[in-house]
Amino acid sequence: MGGDFGPHCIVPACISCLAEYTSLHLVLVGQSSLLESLIARYPGVDRARLRIEHAGEIIAMDERPAQALRGKPDSSMRISLELLRNGAAQACVSAGNTGALMALSRYVLKTLPGIDRPAMVTAIPTQAGFCHLLDLGANVDCSAEHLYQFAVMGSVTAEALGTVRPRVALLNVGTEDIKGNQQVKLAASLLQQAEGLNYIGFVEGDGLYRGEADVVVCDGFVGNILLKSSEGLAAMIAGRIEALFKSSLAARMVGALALPLLRRLQGELAPAQHNGASFVGLQGIVVKSHGAAGPEDFKSAIRRALREIEEDLPQRLHGRLGEHLL
Amino acid sequence: MGGDFGPHCIVPACISCLAEYTSLHLVLVGQSSLLESLIARYPGVDRARLRIEHAGEIIAMDERPAQALRGKPDSSMRISLELLRNGAAQACVSAGNTGALMALSRYVLKTLPGIDRPAMVTAIPTQAGFCHLLDLGANVDCSAEHLYQFAVMGSVTAEALGTVRPRVALLNVGTEDIKGNQQVKLAASLLQQAEGLNYIGFVEGDGLYRGEADVVVCDGFVGNILLKSSEGLAAMIAGRIEALFKSSLAARMVGALALPLLRRLQGELAPAQHNGASFVGLQGIVVKSHGAAGPEDFKSAIRRALREIEEDLPQRLHGRLGEHLL
Known part of the structure; x- marks a missing residue:
């Protein structure tokens, strides 16, 4: 029921994914009458693989996490997570309120042993391909130990996804030892002692986009600012170039060639919107689709969940955490 | 003597500025024999407005600030700042080691009354024009009181520069009251009580580039990451578009049209490199040019210093700080 467009975006995305992945089963959690009426538009759908689970409450996009946690036992978000916890589902995908989803995920699913706080991770494009950036905003006040845990989780996630x-x-x-705030300097000394982790040291903001690392670790405040400012900058650059390409007839013809690339670039640079972001460190797979996601974006989030199911990411993380955690 | 190219970049920039501003006087501080030999290449220069002050020591770009402070009483950086303190100069412009310049500036010039720590500020482009962002990296661990002081200094600086x-x-x-880390939430409550300051609340990373504020305040860790990741992203986008425009003959012709704009955009998006950044909150004007600055970039830093002299920025700050500071 979450996201700016709710089931009007999510139902078409689900119908399309069911056609694409013939072994996929989906459970839609929310107001059953609304969901039934939306599904009725697709008479060809295989209802044996599309089940509806009624949920009487909705968590609003601006609702406080604490309120969502205490006041709404029948929210679609909470019932989804309970289905996951009880083994009736293998992953939960939501376009809803991020803070509420994180709070409910921690409460319903619990974190993996040794993990204090789950982190939010996504892949962002670089000159060399892409890198996994975490945390993206779930944890705005982080200790060195949290950053250390994020590094371990990021490394295992990147490995599971093919790096x-x-x-x-x-x-x-800066890249010198003396640079950084207290948490980062302390986290560096923890990571230098970690065995089995390919820790390469510090990377700066420009080095991230040059592709100097596969996993980049920061607190959620910094990660959120970096991701959102990158989205804003990419949009600004695309807008300026678009304006230039409209300035004359010749330029307009040129623009016809260049704009598709610019639009694709802009899409790549808003990865949380287009690819979904994972919550890692939980006893279960939770993928957060952007609130403003359209059907194609929500399909990407479902695909991300499928990939994590195939790789059994939480179990893999659980196995590796014992090796690394202090 | 600082920066990647030292006086080989700085001397030509100075010669050019002397021609451009006929009332400008410059003092070059550094190894006099090297400076004399570089100046000798410009026989037409008005030596009445270009003086050399010998300095026997150089602070290396990777030298620790503490070492620069204690170990090198005759560095070009220190002697420059002493000329400023003693009234023999009205501003100091340097392309040298940022950390050392900040430490020496604080030690030699002292901060303005009520200011704990100077901040580094520059203007970055937005969809609406530009905004002043501070701190850019001088202070990586900041309390709410420091953020409050940065807000006051940023506001006065923006006013002095024409906003x-x-x-x-x-x-x-996020923009809701409950969002943020502890320092930011506490700084918000301080700013809400501040009179005479046009405090508009929180802005997110994308809102900054949409031009939602004229002065954006953050700690130096976040500001540095935002600025450098923006530079890296702009370079990556420019590189990708350039590659596209080389992919065919037709595209190459198109590219000839588009590349100048892209290059200019890239330049605008690396403002610390191209325009210089000011240290504010000191009893004197100090402008930091990027270490990798070329002559044109260093000229921009000199121009920024001239503007701050015209506006008498430290005095103006001093006058306004009393109204605002707790």
Whole structure:
């Protein structure tokens, strides 16, 4: 029921994914009458693989996490997570209130042993391909130990998603040992002692986009600012170039060639919107789709969940955390 | 003597500025024999307006600030700042080691009354024009009181540089009151009580580039990451578009049209490199040019210093700080 467009976006995305993945089963959690009426538009759908679970309450996009946690036992978000916890589902995908989803996920699913706080991670494009950035905003006040845990989780996630011996770096204001705030300097000394982790040291903001690391670790405040400012900057650059390409007839013809690339770039640079972001460190798979996601974006989030199910990411994380955590 | 190219960049920039501003006087501080030999290449220069002050020591770009402070009484950086303190100069411009310049500035010039820590500020482009962002990296661990002081200094600086009733915002991970880390939330409550300051609340990373505020305040860790990641992203986008425009003959012709704009955009998005950044909150004008600055970039830093002299920025700050500071 979450996101700016609710089931009007999510139902078409689900119908499309069911056609694409013939072994996929989906459970839609929310107001059953609304969901039934939306599904009725697709008479060809295989209802044996599309089940509706009624939920009488909705968590609003601006609702406080604490309120969502205490006041709404029958929210679609909470019932989804309970289905996951009880084994009736293998992953939960939501476009709803991020803070509420994180709070409910921690409460219903619990974190993996050794993990204090789950983190939010997504892949962002770089000159060399992409890197996994975490945390993206779930944890705005982080200790060195939290950053250390994020590094371990990021490394295991990158490995599970196909990167061999991922290079793990801490995001910092310089690359020398003396640089950084207290938490980052302390996290560096913890990571230097960690065995089995390919820790390469500090990376700066420009180094991230040059592709100097496969996993970039920061607190959720910094990660959120970096991600959102990058989205804003990409939009600004695309807008300026678009304006230039409309300035004359010749330029307009040129623009016809260049705009598709610029639009694609802009899309790549808003990865949380287009690809979904994972909550890692929980006893279950939770993927957060952007609130403003359209059907194609929500399908990407479902695909991300499928990939994490195939790789059994939480179990894999659980197995590796014992090796790394203090 | 600082920066990646030292006087080989700085001397040509100075010669050019002397021609451009006929009332400008410059003092070059550094190894006099090297400076004389570089100046000798410009026989037409008005030596009455270009003086050399010998300095026997150089602070290396990777030298620790503490070492620069204690170990090198005759560095070009220190002697420059002493000339400023003693009234023999009205501003100091340097392309040298940022950390050392900040430490020496604080030690030699002292901060203005009521200011604990100077901040580094520059103007970055937005969809609406530009905004003044501070701190850019001078202070990586900041309390709410420091953020409050940065807000006051940013507002006065923006006013001095021509913005009427600048809209001041705190950079945050959301715009609701409950969002943010502890320092930011506490700084918000201090700013809400401040009179005479046009405080508009929180701005997010994308809102900054949409131009929602004229002054954006954050700690130096976040500001540095935002600025450098923006530079890196702009370079990456420019590189990708350039590659596209080389992919065919037709595209190459198109590219000839588009590249100058893209290059200019890239330049605008690396403002610390191209325009210089000011240290505010000191009893004197100090402008930091990027270490990798070329002659044109260093000229921009000199121009910024000239503007701050015209506006008598430290005095103006001093006058306004009394009204605002707790």
